[in-house]
Amino acid sequence: MKTPSLYDSKKILNIPVTDISPNPNQPRKQFDKETLNELADSILRYGVLQPITVRKSHTGYELVAGERRLRAAKLAGLTTIPCISLDVDAVDSGLIALVENLQRRDLDFIEEAEGLATLIKAYGLSQEEAARRVSKSQSAVANKLRLLKLSPEILYILRENKLTERHARALLRVEKEEDRLNVLKYIIENGLNVAKSEEYIERLLKQKPLSQTPPKAQAKKSPFFAIKDVRIFLNTVSRGLGMMKSSGIAASCQQSETENDLILTITIPKSRA
Missing domain, CATH: 3.90.1530.30 (Conserved hypothetical protein from pyrococcus furiosus pfu- 392566-001, ParB domain)
Structure with a gap:
């Protein structure tokens, strides 16, 4: 700089x-x-x-x-x-x-992680170089970037419910997406703070694998998650287009609606602008 x-x-x-x-x-x-x-x-x-x-x-x-x-x-x-x-x-x-x-x-912690990831990808910086430029340790940058291993849906729900970075880190210990959603649903519905969330996840991990839990014991996917799918998808598309534009690719997206559908037309040139 x-x-x-x-x-x-x-x-x-x-x-x-x-x-x-x-x-x-x-x-x-x-x-x-x-x-x-x-x-x-x-x-x-x-x-x-x-x-x-x-x-x-x-x-x-x-x-x-x-x-x-x-x-x-x-x-x-x-x-x-x-x-x-x-x-x-x-x-x-x-x-x-x-x-x-x-x-x-x-x-917020998600924007911070996404900002670091964008700079690293768009400009070919190493984690160490990015850490030096933002005056953080390399391990701190690595920990931020790990949060992006969580799906866009998980990150969206964390943000919408004002959960913390430590909640997100705790969820990283759960491997499967479906299990993470179920754990997150339980945390939200029961208003668990960070310590209680970590204790809950620790107990679950000490039991048999979550994916082997009898079907009746697993909560059905709540409409709370389903109704946000379209907005999560649109946010993901927007972030992807933003990264392409910052890399010099003149990608664009036009959006229109009918009574029953949302129509997206994405244009990506074969060569850079």
């Missing part, structure tokens, strides 16, 4: 919000509407107190860090926003966005 010269030529500019495109490597995916509205109200009263950071792109400017402030500024009706233009490449831009969110603790 070009840290020594990063801010040497910084200059605060007032740039039209319409000239700023999103950062394709933005690790934060979840933005709470209520807190965004609160920030928009604050901006209306006091203005944008801290400039966002951008870098020049072929279409104008690309956001480096500060998407929450940019979204709130648009909600507040601002036509321009104070910015600091940085001389960074795409790798550094993604890293800055990730590091800023980590420092502000704006990311």
